[in-house]
Amino acid sequence: MPKDGGIGASTKRREDLRFLNGKGRYTDDINLRGQAYAWFVRSPVAHGTLNSVDTAAAAGMPGVLRVFTGADFEGIGGLPCGWQVTDKHGNPMLEPAHPVLAQGKVRHVGDPIAVVVAETEAQARDAAEAVAFDIDELPAVIDMKAAVQDGAPLVHDDIGSNLCYDWGFVEENKAAVEEAFAKADHVTTLELVNQRLVPNAMEPRVAVGDYDPWTDHHTLYTTSQNPHVIRLLMGAFVLGIPEHKLRVVAPDVGGGFGSKIFHYAEEAFCTYAAKQLERPVKWTAQRSESFITDAHGRDHVTTIQLALDKEGHFQALRTDTYANMGAYLSTFAPSVPTWLHGTLMAGNYKTPLIYVNVKAVFTNTVPVDAYRGAGRPEATFQLERVIDKAAREMGIDPIEIRRRNFIQPDEFPYQTPVAVEYDTGNYQATMDKLIEIADLSGFEKRLAESKARGKLRGLGVNCYIEACGIAPSNLVGQLGARAGLYESATVRVNATGSISVFTGSHSHGQGHETAFPQVVAEMIGIDASQVEIVHGDTSNTPMGMGTYGSRSLAVGGSALVKATNKIIDKAKKIAAHLLEASEADIELKDGKFSVAGTDKEVDWAGVTLAAYVPHNYPLEELEPGLEETAFYDPSNFTYPAGAYACEVEVDPDTGKVTIESFAAADDFGNIVNPMIVDGQVHGGLGQGIGQALLEGAAYDENGQLISGSYMDYAMPRASDVPFYKVDHSCATPCTHNPLGVKGCGEAGAIGSPPAVVNAVVDALARAGHDITHIDMPLSPSRVWAAMQQ
Missing domain, CATH: 3.30.365.10 (Aldehyde oxidase/xanthine dehydrogenase, molybdopterin binding domain)
Structure with missing residues (x-):
């Protein structure tokens, strides 16, 4: 294994050096010369007829450059939906228009009515308060x-x-x-x-639009998990900008969890307004705004x-x-x-x-x-x-x-009655491992200890399976997807042997800058420190679908493997020429090309230098240079699976639930970086426990979000979660991608909510309560009320 860590090494995340030192570069860190600031005026009611919007007073306030309304977007496309579902009768779904700014009607609290653009954010905010609108409120349906x-x-x-x-x-x-x-x-x-649930990523969304009138070129900087998809959707379906005239950049992204996959109105607005004003326009979400704008x-x-x-x-x-x-x-x-x-x-x-x-x-x-x-x-x-x-x-x-x-293990591949075919798995093994790491044989002793302290103890177990790396494109196209679901990678080898990898995947906490180099380093036999990852900019990365659905390694990593194999194949041809041997006799190991059965060899840097300084080079057979691109479209989903166990204590006097232990035995296939996988599982478990015990978005009958801030929406804290026991040793490698990986990013959030609820119901049942279910979140008041029935 390379000394700096190849596949299977728990290499520390290299990106954390800048993140933990406050040197990350997020979208809000981007400030362009001459930029103006946008502030959105949003509907205070959930449903109403929008009779008029009066911008005169706001337009005359200090620093205001322009006030935009829905009328400015008449004739401009609305936000598109990327998946069409056909109903059980064969009819396409109903698909209403989604304007960038409200036109004629407002349909939820937070629906954008107008936008003030001013020299400073404070001026834009002040002027937004002067925008007058007339709404006839209608009954809301919740x-x-x-x-x-x-x-x-x-x-x-x-x-x-x-x-x-x-x-x-x-x-x-x-x-x-x-x-x-x-x-x-x-x-x-x-x-x-x-x-x-409200996603509540650590970094709120931001959009910065820029426009160059001399080249008619647009740039959008945005907090996105998939910049190429945003470019396609916004350019083709909303603003009508040719892709070669539109660049989308997603720099460091502080968490997404799905909420930053989608194309939002603010992105389209800032891009559009930058052209209208011929200067950059920036919008940064307030946290309270995120509660009513993020999906x-x-x-x-x-x-x-x-x-x-x-x-x-x-x-x-x-x-x-x-x-x-x-x-x-x-x-x-x-x-x-x-x-x-x-x-x-x-x-x-x-x-x-x-x-x-x-x-x-x-x-x-x-x-x-x-x-x-x-x-x-x-x-x-x-x-x-x-x-x-x-x-x-x-x-x-x-x-x-x-x-x-x-x-059973000998029944794979297994065709389910709901269309998908599982390629591999061993659910008995993960259950056996769970029983071991959770020490279920000691539960009765722990139960007695809890009882002695006046607490109710319960044990909840469950299993899960998920489908990751949505695929293949031709199948999902038949199911209504309006985009391909492949991934891409370009591997560029420099003359001295270092490597730049340009990927269509995007990281928002998954550790791509660490794990992807481990794959390349392992394949070639060089230090991972010689490999850099470039992502997030449509101007220098190949068209890709981004990161979601635990697809980074299974799909993006597979594209990386394909491109690297192309590099190795060409490098072997160069090495064969340098060593005056047959290509079939060339072996690559530990960063050196050798002739099988001899001591003749040339190192990686010698071959890469020859590719760019072709003094001794098979020019009649090969072009100079060493750069390859590959696209990978999976033949199937991957199917991570596992078994989870949760032990809780319930206070019978208050209904408060405390998680005493949590164990997770997962099958993720082959593991590239165990430490990153552990972290992904830990994060998912925290989110799942948050849903089970704490989180919930609540609306009143008028459509007002009454849990619209952290005062009313309970996010999990460190004290709400235990130290986890996690294991991923019961691996059955995926059979249809070159890395044998399955995906790990969402497992914890999938498997943990039922484990927690099962444990609480078990605790109450052991205490004699005839309770079969309590809806999440299992707040103290809900649990206490259930016990009083």
């Missing part, structure tokens, strides 16, 4: 089930319904599922809510039913879900409760028949889209909660009922 009833207020009058689509999957299974339920020995039914996550209401035989074997599963879209369709919102959710309802189990129904609904709330896990946490929560309830009803140990239904 509850999803109420929204689809006859006579409900319409969020979008022009489409005539609040039902975006009614999706059934797999529709041809429906009759067989009904028959299986009719014949089942036992049926478990559970109604649950997967509550709305929210989750927000499903579900009834799930599980049919079992008398031994506890799963016979069939059916779900009925209402999924909130909010007031508009965000970029990938329609795909989350359908293709990223319905396809995962088989979980780790051999359920022969499954039917999933999803009704996507428009309401007068902030748009909802992908948030860490995106559909898979919702599927896992439903499935693992109903399995736990079934085990309790049938008197079967919760681990045993799962083992009885696991897909």
Whole structure:
């Protein structure tokens, strides 16, 4: 292994040196000469007719350059949706317009009405208060089930319904599922809510638009997980800017978790306004603004039913879900409760028949889209909660009922009844490892200790599987995706042997600048310190889809491997020429090319120098230089899986839940950097525990977000989470990508919420309470109220 760390080394993240020293370069750190500042005027009501906007007073205030309204964007495209879903009748979803600035109507609190651009941010903010608007407030619809009833207020009058689509999957299974339920020995039914969450990345969103009138060239600096996608969506569908005239730059990004995938109105506005004013325009979100502008996550209401035989074997599963879209369709919102959710309802189990129904609904709330896990946490929560309830009803140990239904190692590849095919896995092994690292044999002793202190102790277990690296492009295209889902890499070898890798992936906390060089270093046999990663700028990176869905290594890393293999193939030809040998006899090891069976060799730097100083070079066969590009389009998802255990204590007097221990046994396939993987799992567990116990976006009946600040929205703190026990030794490598990796970034957030809820329900059941479910977040008041029933 290279001394600076190749594949499998827990190399410290090189990017952390600048982050921890305050030297990161985030979008808000970018200040351009002559820039002006934008301040958005947003709707204070959730639903209303926008009769007029009077900008005269604001326009005359000090420093104001211009005040923009929806009228300035007439004839300009609205924000596009990147995925079209077809309903169970074969009809396309209803797809209302999403203007950059409100036109004719406001549809949620925070909907932008006008924007003041001024010399300073303070001047823009002051002038924004002088913008007068006349809104006739209309009844707001917040509850999803109420929204689809006859006579409900319409969020979008022009489409005539609040039902975006009614999706059934797999529709041809429906009759067989009904028959299986009719014949089942036992049926478990559970109604649950997967509550709305606010992503709350550490770095708020920022957009800086710039325009060069002499070249007609636009530049947008933005906090994005996928700058190439923003360039495509904004340029082609909103502002009509040719891609060669539009550069999108995403520098360091302080967390995204999905909320920075999407194309937002502020990006389009700043780009547009910069041209109108012929000077840079900058907008920085206030934290309270982020609560009502950044896409929210989750927000499903579900009834799930599980049919079992008398031994506890799963016979069939059916779900009925209402999924909130909010007031508009965000970029990938329609795909989350359908293709990223319905396809995962088989979980780790051999359920022969499954039917999933999803009704996507428009309401007068902030748009909802992908948030860490995106559909898979919702599927896992439903499935693992109903399995736990079934085990309790049938008197079967919760681990045993799962083992009885696991897909077995010799059954892979396994075709599920919900379209996807798992290529590999070993769910028995991860469960065995979980029992070991969680010390479940010692639970009874810990239970007695808690009881002696007057506390209720509970144990919750669950399993999860997720689909990462959404693929392949031709399949998702048939399912409604309006973009390819490949990834790209350009590997540029310099004359002295150092390497620059230009990737279409983008890092917002995943450690690409450390892990990607480990892959290249391992393949060539050089120090990882000789490899740099370049990303986030559409002007110097190949077209790529960015980072989300745990795709960085599985898709982006695979593109990197393909490009590096091209480099190695050409370098072997050069080495063969230098060593006067056959290319077939050339071997590469530890950064040296040698002739098999001899002591003849040339080092990596000798070959790379020859590529750029071709004095002794096979010019008749090869071009000079050493640079290659590759695009990788996966043939399948990858399928990380695992088993989690949580132990809680519940205070019977207050209902307060304390997590005493948490263990996670994950199968991520091959591991490039174990330390980074541990960190990703830790972060995901923290977010999942936050959802289980603390977080939840709440609206009142008028559509006001009453949890619109950290005073009312409870984020997890260090004291809310335990020290975790994590393990990823039970690896079954992915069979269809060159690294054998599966993805790890979302696992913790997927598997932890049901583990926590299962543990709390177990604690209450052991104390004699007949409680089968409590909706998240399991706040002290909710738990206490449940115990009083």
